[in-house]
Amino acid sequence: MKKSMSNLQVFLYNASAEYHLRRLCMDHLPNLQVIEDFASEFCSMQDFIPFALDRISHETSNLRHLLVDFGQEETTSENVHLTHSLVSHLWVFWYEEWVRDESQWQPLLKFSNIESLSTARGVQMTFKEIFSACPRLEKLELATIINDPEPITFFARLMEIEIYFKSSYESKYELSNILSAPDLKKVTLFGNSAPAPNS
Numbered sequence: 001m002k003k004s005m006s007n008l009q010v011f012l013y014n015a016s017a018e019y020h021l022r023r024l025c026m027d028h029l030p031n032l033q034v035i036e037d038f039a040s041e042f043c044s045m046q047d048f049i050p051f052a053l054d055r056i057s058h059e060t061s062n063l064r065h066l067l068v069d070f071g072q073e074e075t076t077s078e079n080v081h082l083t084h085s086l087v088s089h090l091w092v093f094w095y096e097e098w099v100r101d102e103s104q105w106q107p108l109l110k111f112s113n114i115e116s117l118s119t120a121r122g123v124q125m126t127f128k129e130i131f132s133a134c135p136r137l138e139k140l141e142l143a144t145i146i147n148d149p150e151p152i153t154f155f156a157r158l159m160e161i162e163i164y165f166k167s168s169y170e171s172k173y174e175l176s177n178i179l180s181a182p183d184l185k186k187v188t189l190f191g192n193s194a195p196a197p198n199s
């Protein structure tokens with residue numbers, strides 16, 4: 001695999017054992033920039049332009065899109081931000097009951113180049129924690145509004161946000177809070193009766 005696919009930059013697939021194949025690719029195909037799928041709803045094959053391959057050591061990779069699925073009992077290495085330091089798009093899928101130990105997801109907060117972040121289902125972070133961990137963040141996708149009543153003073157570089165609402169009872173205050181981002185250009189709200197933001 002390593003010999004025959006060593007120059008591969010994008011490998012898209014749909015398989016029943018995604019996690020195992022993804023780990024195999026991450027460990028043995030260091031030139032891959034996208035594995036399995038794009039790690040963001042904001043990206044697609046149509047507008048994807050591969051980055052020039054950076055010169056890397058045998059312990060690092062050119063991966064730019066990282067998917068993490070805690071539903072498949074996936075764990076993250078403490079050094080994942082070092083071995084895959086070029087990751088700029090991160091997609092995390094979890095339910096709260098899947099992630100019982102903060103050490104499972106804390107390594108994901110150490111990436112320094114995240115431009116887009118997508119979360120499916122629950123999220124255990126406040127907006128302040130997200131923007132502090134991802135100071136270059138431009139695009140954010142959430143499966144639910146974050147219950148974060150504290151005023152936000154730093155919005156990273158946020159220009160686009162998508163929020164899926166489970167019900168119309170989710171807080172309008174927190175929605176207005178995030179919509180005050182000074183560089184915000186595009187907002188997409190969808191789901192079960194998304195609430196209108198406060199004026």
